[in-house]
Amino acid sequence: MYRRIILLATRNRSGISPIAEHSINITNQQETKRTSVSTCPNRQRMHYNKGVCAPNNRPFSTSTALSKENEESSAPKTGVTEAKVKEEEPRKSGKENLLDLLSAMKVGVTTKKKFQALKSQKSKEQPRVHPESMESATSMFQKATTEQQAQKESLSPELVAAASAVASSMPFKKSQTESELLQQLRKHESDTEVHKKGETNNIGNIIADMKVGKHPNARSPNRPANQIRFDDDGRGYTHDRGVVNEFDAVRRRKSLFTGKRLNIFPSTTDTTETEPKEVSVPSLWDIELAGQIAAVIKHLPRNGFEEMIQWTKDGKLWQYPINNEAGLEEESDVPFHEHVFLDSHLEDFPKQGPVRHFMELVINGLSKNPYLTVKQKMEHIEWFHEYFQQKEEVLKESEAY
């Protein structure tokens, strides 16, 4: 069961057809994982890899990458990437403090080349904190596995609890695996948030685990090089440093809105905006009127740019920069564990036998498919359920149901 918890940490974006072409037996899963990890060409830490595909045109390809977490937690010594953890605050008590801990942690992500150096450094690190004040691991684990929906802004306590339960069930270094799992989860969350909001400026603030480098003020006007004047060149002037000096303070500010208010303009009152809007349902006449106005206002495109604008509004042209998930905005709100943990939908099927085996393969394939919505996956499973119910007699004759 913990294999699937581990899968939760990474999300594979390359598609696979809903039915896995090679039959991966569930019992042999770990062995196949280990062998194919060694052949996996991609050694870096897997993020949310967005495949490039046109809307409504999803290519199928076999997935090659597998969960790195499994690798790390099962065999940390043979792991490829390693997170170096420095814990700075002593534990207070309770689950929520793990989050505080994580936010204070500074983690550096390294590649395989630095692994050996890190290993030697790890032994010198400070003594770790153990999740002793947690409840029993099995109860946490049960609670975590039965939990279906977790709407969260940051890491939900259930996920944190699940991570700690998994870590405590591992034979190797528990707190280290736990922190790694949590770091993965946090990164995953931050990636999805950043992608949702489209912010690219504040990644350094959002991804709190990475070291944030502060750029020293590049222009230091008091450098000796700037003080030397080269009037002898015949140009008659030096580099214009005066202007640089004046605006340096302004430039140092990272954003426009810091600094003292001058109170020149009165701030806008919000009374007009808070009035409730009285339009309930636009009638057909209103729609017709709006259409007429729009038709009158709409001018013929004067140039190619306006033509392209018109086409984009019509939907004939894609929106640039290309958004791979153009029609799928709602889908991004669906938490990833609903895509991956489809086991609970298999309750209606028999527990043993070839039908169950077949459905487990189906579930396995579906969980790896990033191109289908959860609804579509459910439809597949329900179709199979109905089909097997219809063919119950045939299956019972061959003793398969």
Added chain:
Amino acid sequence: MAALMLSRVVKSGFEFLQTSFRTTSLAQRCTTGNVEQVRGYYVNWRMLRDVKRRQMAFEYANDRLRMNAIRKNTILPKELQEIADKEIAAFPRDSCPVRIRNRCVMTSRPRGVKRRWRLSRIVFRHLADHNQMSGIQRAMW
């Protein structure tokens, strides 16, 4: 009776023509103001049939996928697979994707069609020579 059949065929044809007609109902004016002739019809009946096959293949795609998953299997019993074979053969013939032919979009030519542009070689050459294809240049090396 022949007239009935003919009328039915024409009706189904015109349904498709109407769907295409709806999207290109207005003669578009280009930026210079000249009225460009816009296609309101498919090039020929063969193209129309191809369109029908594509739409049907899209409809039945999921069902076919699932039935094939049951058929191409070593786990499920063979009796079930035989029944699935018969069921998939009972699907309408136009629902299988194999019958789709990538025709030229402009001339409906079935052969010599480059996939990237969906155009036959003749139309492609025509447009490229008149500088209508972005990024296409005569090869010379």
